[in-house]
Amino acid sequence: MTTALSLREVRKDFGPAKIIQGVSLEIAQGERHAIIGPNGAGKSTLFNLISGLYRPTAGDIRLRGQSIAGIRPYRINRMGLSRSFQVSNIFSNMSVRENVRCGVLWSMGQGYSFWRNIGNLKLVQEKTAHILDSVGLIDKADSPAALLPYADQRTLEIAITIAGGADVILLDEPTAGMSHSETDRAIALIQKATAGKTLLIVEHDMGVVFGLSDRISVLVYGEIIATGAPEEIRGDPRVKEAYLGDEAELPEAVA
Amino acid sequence: METIAFALLNGLIYGLLLFMLSSGLTLIFSMMGVLNFAHASFYMLGAYFAFTLGNFTGFWVALFLAPILVGLAGAAVERWGLRPVHANGHVAELLFTFGLAYVIEEIVKITWGKVAVPYQVPSALDFPLFELFGSQYPAYRIFMLLISILMLVGLWYLLKRTRIGLIIQAALTHPHMVSHLGHNVPRIFMLVFAAGCALAGLAGVIGGNYLVTEPSMAFAIGPIVFVVVVVGGMGSLEGAFIASLLIGFLQTFAISIDANFADFFGWLGLQATSEVGRITIASLAPMLPFLLLVLMLMLRPRGLMGEREF
Amino acid sequence: MSDQTQNPGLIDLAPTSAQKFTTRLLPLILFAAVLLIIPLLGPSRTAYSLLNAIGINIVFALSYNMLLGQTGLLSFGHAVYFGLGAYAAMHGMNAIEAASFDGGTWALMPVFALPVLGFAGGALAGAVIGWPSCRNAGVPFAMISLGIAELIAAAGFMFVSIFGGEEGISADRMNGIEAFGLSLGPISEVYWFIVFWTLIGVVGMYAFTRTPLGKMGQAVRDNPERVQFVGYDPQRVRYLVFIASGGFAGLAGGMSAVNYEIITPESLSLLPSGFVLLMAYIGGIRYFAGPLLGAIVLTWMQSNLSDFSEAWLLYLGLMFIAIVMYAPGGLFGMVLGFARGIIQPDAAPRLTRWGALSAAAMVTFAGVILLTEVAVSRTSGHVFAPGGLPLPPSSPLSWALGLALLIGGGWAIRHLSQRFAS
Numbered sequence: 001m002t003t004a005l006s007l008r009e010v011r012k013d014f015g016p017a018k019i020i021q022g023v024s025l026e027i028a029q030g031e032r033h034a035i036i037g038p039n040g041a042g043k044s045t046l047f048n049l050i051s052g053l054y055r056p057t058a059g060d061i062r063l064r065g066q067s068i069a070g071i072r073p074y075r076i077n078r079m080g081l082s083r084s085f086q087v088s089n090i091f092s093n094m095s096v097r098e099n100v101r102c103g104v105l106w107s108m109g110q111g112y113s114f115w116r117n118i119g120n121l122k123l124v125q126e127k128t129a130h131i132l133d134s135v136g137l138i139d140k141a142d143s144p145a146a147l148l149p150y151a152d153q154r155t156l157e158i159a160i161t162i163a164g165g166a167d168v169i170l171l172d173e174p175t176a177g178m179s180h181s182e183t184d185r186a187i188a189l190i191q192k193a194t195a196g197k198t199l200l201i202v203e204h205d206m207g208v209v210f211g212l213s214d215r216i217s218v219l220v221y222g223e224i225i226a227t228g229a230p231e232e233i234r235g236d237p238r239v240k241e242a243y244l245g246d247e248a249e250l251p252e253a254v255a
Numbered sequence: 256m257e258t259i260a261f262a263l264l265n266g267l268i269y270g271l272l273l274f275m276l277s278s279g280l281t282l283i284f285s286m287m288g289v290l291n292f293a294h295a296s297f298y299m300l301g302a303y304f305a306f307t308l309g310n311f312t313g314f315w316v317a318l319f320l321a322p323i324l325v326g327l328a329g330a331a332v333e334r335w336g337l338r339p340v341h342a343n344g345h346v347a348e349l350l351f352t353f354g355l356a357y358v359i360e361e362i363v364k365i366t367w368g369k370v371a372v373p374y375q376v377p378s379a380l381d382f383p384l385f386e387l388f389g390s391q392y393p394a395y396r397i398f399m400l401l402i403s404i405l406m407l408v409g410l411w412y413l414l415k416r417t418r419i420g421l422i423i424q425a426a427l428t429h430p431h432m433v434s435h436l437g438h439n440v441p442r443i444f445m446l447v448f449a450a451g452c453a454l455a456g457l458a459g460v461i462g463g464n465y466l467v468t469e470p471s472m473a474f475a476i477g478p479i480v481f482v483v484v485v486v487g488g489m490g491s492l493e494g495a496f497i498a499s500l501l502i503g504f505l506q507t508f509a510i511s512i513d514a515n516f517a518d519f520f521g522w523l524g525l526q527a528t529s530e531v532g533r534i535t536i537a538s539l540a541p542m543l544p545f546l547l548l549v550l551m552l553m554l555r556p557r558g559l560m561g562e563r564e565f
Numbered sequence: 566m567s568d569q570t571q572n573p574g575l576i577d578l579a580p581t582s583a584q585k586f587t588t589r590l591l592p593l594i595l596f597a598a599v600l601l602i603i604p605l606l607g608p609s610r611t612a613y614s615l616l617n618a619i620g621i622n623i624v625f626a627l628s629y630n631m632l633l634g635q636t637g638l639l640s641f642g643h644a645v646y647f648g649l650g651a652y653a654a655m656h657g658m659n660a661i662e663a664a665s666f667d668g669g670t671w672a673l674m675p676v677f678a679l680p681v682l683g684f685a686g687g688a689l690a691g692a693v694i695g696w697p698s699c700r701n702a703g704v705p706f707a708m709i710s711l712g713i714a715e716l717i718a719a720a721g722f723m724f725v726s727i728f729g730g731e732e733g734i735s736a737d738r739m740n741g742i743e744a745f746g747l748s749l750g751p752i753s754e755v756y757w758f759i760v761f762w763t764l765i766g767v768v769g770m771y772a773f774t775r776t777p778l779g780k781m782g783q784a785v786r787d788n789p790e791r792v793q794f795v796g797y798d799p800q801r802v803r804y805l806v807f808i809a810s811g812g813f814a815g816l817a818g819g820m821s822a823v824n825y826e827i828i829t830p831e832s833l834s835l836l837p838s839g840f841v842l843l844m845a846y847i848g849g850i851r852y853f854a855g856p857l858l859g860a861i862v863l864t865w866m867q868s869n870l871s872d873f874s875e876a877w878l879l880y881l882g883l884m885f886i887a888i889v890m891y892a893p894g895g896l897f898g899m900v901l902g903f904a905r906g907i908i909q910p911d912a913a914p915r916l917t918r919w920g921a922l923s924a925a926a927m928v929t930f931a932g933v934i935l936l937t938e939v940a941v942s943r944t945s946g947h948v949f950a951p952g953g954l955p956l957p958p959s960s961p962l963s964w965a966l967g968l969a970l971l972i973g974g975g976w977a978i979r980h981l982s983q984r985f986a987s
Contacts, residue, residue: 051794073793083794091787102784105777106796112805114778119585121777164795290704340890346639349707350846351889353839357882365876365940478715478835485708530726542719548712552705553697 003065004029004168004198005050005081010059010069012042012049012222019045021222022059032199034209037219038242043202044086046219047172050200051083052076063168078106082166086173086202088153090160092146096137099145099156101128103163128163135159135189151182158186158193168198175205187212210234218242257388262511263504268396270503271403275458276476277483277495278410279451285427285490287444288345289337292352294455295477296359301325301456302463302472303367306374314377322456329452333445356473364470371469399461406457414492423447427490482544486551488561497559502544509540592854593768600760604753613752619864620759621820624766626844626856628813633842634850635774636806637786638699639707642714643814643841645694646687648721648833650815652728653686654679654822658736665740677744680762680819687815691808699803702789714835721830733829736822755824762820770813771853782806843885849895858897875945876937883933918985925981929974936967 005027012020019042027033035043048054050061052073061069068076091099101118104127110116118124132138135155140148145156158174174190175183187208190199203209209216210230217227220242226233233239280294304324308317332355340351375381376395383391414420422443466472483502487494517525517532525532551558580588603616625647632638657671657679664671698709721728728734738749747754773779781802784792789799822828831837840863848859863881870877888895894902906915935956938949943958950956956963 053790053793072798074796074798077794077796085791089788089791091784091791093787094783098780098783102781102792103795105781110777112778112781112797112801114773114776114805114809116777117772117775118777118780119775160791160795290707336886336890343889343893345703347889347893349639349704350842351886353842354882354886354889357839358879358886361876361879361882365879365937368944474835478711481708481711530724534723538723542716545712545715545719549697549709549716552709552712556701556705 002029003027004031004063005200006062007050008060008062010046010049010061011057012045012054013057019222020049020056023219023222023224025217025224025227027198027200029198030196031215032194032201032213034201034203034213034216035219036203036206036209036216041219042222043219044172045222047083047170047200047202051081051170077164077166080166081168081170082161082164083170084157084161084172084174086176088150088157090145090153090156092144094145095142096145096148096156097128097132097141100131100137100159100163103160104128104131107164131159131163134193151178151186154178154186155189158189162193166197169194169200171199171201171203173202173204175203175208183208257390258511260387261390262507264392265396266504266507267500268400268403268503269507270500271400271407272458272462273479273483273503274496274499275403275406276455277480277487277499278492279454280480281484281487281490281492281495282423282427282447283451284484286423286447287337287348289348289352290481290484291448291451292349292477293332293355293359293473294352294451295473295480296356297325297329297452297455298459298462298476299363299468299470299473300328300359301459302374302468303363303372303459304456305460305463306367306372306468309374314379318460321460322453325456325459326449326453330445330449332452333448337448338441338444356477360470360473367470369470371467374464374468376464395465399465402457402461406454410454410492419443419446427492479544482548486547486558488558491558491560494558494560502547505543505547506540509543510537512536589771593771596767597764600764604756610752613756615865615868617752617755617759617824618868619861620763621817621824622841622844622860622864623763623857624770624820625814625817625841626848626860627767627770627853628810628817629841629845630850630853630856631770631773631782631806631810631813633845634852634855635779635786636782636803637702638803638807639703639842640710640838641707641835641842642710642717642838643810644835644837645714645717645833646690646811646814647818647821647837647841648828648830649690649717650683650687650812650818651822651828651832652734652818653815654683654819655734655736655828657682658738658740658822658826659734661741662737672741675742675744676738676740676749676823677747677758677761679823680765680816683815683817683819683822684812685815687818688808688812690815691811695804695807695811699800699807702785702803711835714833714838718830718834721833728830729828731829733827733831735827738823738826749823758823759820762816766813766816767857773809774853778802778805778809843881847885847888847895849897851894852897852901855895855897858900859895862896874938875941879937880934918981921981922978922985925974925977927974928970929978932967932969932971932974935970936964939963939967 003026005025007023007025010020010023011018023046025033035046037043045054049056050068052068052071052075055070059069060067063076063079063081066079068079068081091102094102101124104124108121108124108127110121110124129138129141132141135158137152137155137159140152145153148156154174154177158171161169161171171190175186178186183205190201190212199212201209201212203212213230215228216230216233217224218233218236218239219225225238225242226236228236276295276298280291283294284290301321304321305314305317308320308324312320336351336355337348340347376393380395380398382394384394384397385392412420414424426443463472479502483495483498486501487496487498513535515527515533515535517527517529519536520532521527527533608616625643628646629640629643632640632643657674658676660671661674661676663669694713698706698713722730738755743749745757747757749755749758774783781792781797784795784797785799785802792799792802818828818832821832844859844863845856846859847863848857849855866877866881870880874880892899903919906912906919909915935949935951938951939956939958942949942956948955948957949963956966958964
């Protein structure tokens, strides 16, 4: 079993506030790993550290054995790690197709080229169309991204994230704000789009978490208090304690 | 010694005048995110209003009335100009004030003519106050110094000792917080904008007759005021104060230095007859603020005392 | 998650060739055709010089919009690249003249090709200045561009051997090799030179928007944060676009050098930088053709209105503010909206609405013009007499009429827009 992503004693302080206090985590190649925890536990901060938006105060983060702590986000992305955002973070004045194409370009070796007509890049067009088709946005390819309904914007967010073909995918609350049927479709999409890839997901919806993940880590006040298979987490008394207010929610959502 | 004493005094007065101009802009910029391009235009309006009012009421009444009028003009601009544009983002606001600067300059040209108006130092203050190293020092400059210090004390009192001052201070560093506290944010914005414009107008009233009152005076000083705000740092009146004095001293000292590049870099083989060697330090004075601006933005984008990057 | 399409290669999302033709090629062909037909109408010398100025400004304004409209960078110092390109071309022109007496490699360079030198000069300046400027967009970028413009303009007056001091440097374009059999002596021949380079500039900059870099520029404009997470460095994207934009501004500068045969440090300063911002924004920065339209309208205004009225800059400023406040799509956005409004169903009520609003706006603007011109006539001495009706500034009636139009028009706009909104 090879390790795709490993965090070792990662810390992040914002001034006096210690947001992440020594997180260690090993995620195997092909594993679907969920991070849960109450609001303000530092889940988004952890994502920002892994994806390069923040530089860790201490500790090391490795992607397939290579250290990525403090490396700029675009370099980490080129190494095969891609992330989505909790709040839809799309290119709002461009069409859906152009949005996905932006995600495709670098991985197709286009770089910063200014001598090629983008319309003549057959492979880029095909890949873009393929991704749009696989996420079910092909019919809306030419509508402006800003005019998409909310659930479609979330789907586009995922489409951009997987477009570059990264094999480590970080999804930040992909189903936040979705209805039940939309959530079900989103889970199916995530399962399909990340097949064979390593997935790290932050999610509040326990149904999604327990249905999707191989292992779960519980983050509370910047520390991981438990990591294990869904059944272990469900039975862990510390997790129940941390989720005191949500105690009832845990078993129900799983059932 | 003589040069240094004069440069210090003049630099201090110029620096304080700059602070009067830029303190309002710093408040506006930090709270509303609007880098008001037309801020120096309100400075110009202050000078012109004082000139016209002064013809009827004399200088002393104009000294009070003109800034109030400028403040009212500022409030009107905020209410019917900036506020509707606000929804379109900061770039739209910046562009609006850019257009406003154009329009105010043209209106001034049409109303008062294209050449300078004879706005003069009041005769009651037009005498040499004291003698320094054999040169006479005009009383009006000391008057400018006094007004500036009064303004400084007034501003300090307003911000540190009054309720509205506390709200403004909170809004300087955490602009999103104020609305959560239930204050009427649009009205506070309008108030701050009007007060900032009135301060710029006051600077125009006392600076216009000392320097010169002409339609190009806004575009001449406007960019320097930006430099003060950016170098001082977002959300920091202290920073703006230090930057104002820094630029005041920098420029007055550069003007008073009688030397050229060859004097400084002669040891590198630079000839006094060469083009670069002939450049005098004094001729660099107008460029120094912009050099400071560019270096600051490259090396320390948050400015001297900025709380956050902008 | 439809699995209808097994072979993704079969999906073709690209527009059909007919669509491509009507939206891309046809406008260009029409534009080129107009440029080719104009000389057949036998324009006057004045018309030619206006047309040449328009051509230069079209390239300049489009290059500005590569920054503002396409990449989201608000620059207050774009004239620096125009001016440095012009200086590069001007020195080239002098070198060509010198080489026509003494020989040398410059003798091989036709004056016609000097905009290439301008492009190189502008791009080089962009490459030097751009890197530190492009770290952030927004206000820091705008402030750096302002500071650098002030510095370069001041340096322009300082280094006389390069920039020629107050009176600038001049050159003679009738030297060296003649390209396309054009001596470039008469202005009608310079017209062909301008047409050639305007088309090169327009086509070049349009093509740029269609490249991967151009597209990523638009992505950076929309969302620089997300760009980082699809493998691109936003600073580098901005920087590369900045260089290209500087190059095209320099190209316009090179055209201007050949057209006017003189360049002064004034052309590096904030004033022309502000003017190009006005051209692009008034034309409409959201559309590729917007700045093109803006360049035509503003250059025409500059040459015609400035003779007609002292206050034309006031009208320009008011027009700019009106567009910032009420029509962020600019003139081109209005034209486009109007065209679409006619095509769509239910055009009649919409047109009545627009007609009523435009009429009210015209009345308001007439009030502004009347007041302004009466005010101007106080000093100029020429009594403003629209349609033969003299309106002396001494008469209160002149002012009352202006105010009545202004207030009446403003009230009508308010009233109409409220009624149509409900």
